[in-house]
Amino acid sequence: MRATAAFAARRTASARLPPRGAVMHCFTEWRDDGTDQTIDDLRAGAAARSQRFAV
Numbered sequence: 001m002r003a004t005a006a007f008a009a010r011r012t013a014s015a016r017l018p019p020r021g022a023v024m025h026c027f028t029e030w031r032d033d034g035t036d037q038t039i040d041d042l043r044a045g046a047a048a049r050s051q052r053f054a055v
Contacts, residue, residue, distance in 0.1 A: 017023070030036045 027036070030039075
């Protein structure tokens with residue numbers, strides 16, 4: 001029963017995602033113009049700041 005629920009949840013989640021070709025097109029553009037690196041740098045900085053203030 002659990003496997004069926006997990007499969008249904010995954011299928012539902014994938015239905016909300018855009019087509020693979022559209023995702024790859026956007027990713028390729030972001031990779032080529034450096035947007036992906038900018039996002040990664042911002043994410044890493046936010047993670048570092050949150051670690052400094054963690055108790």
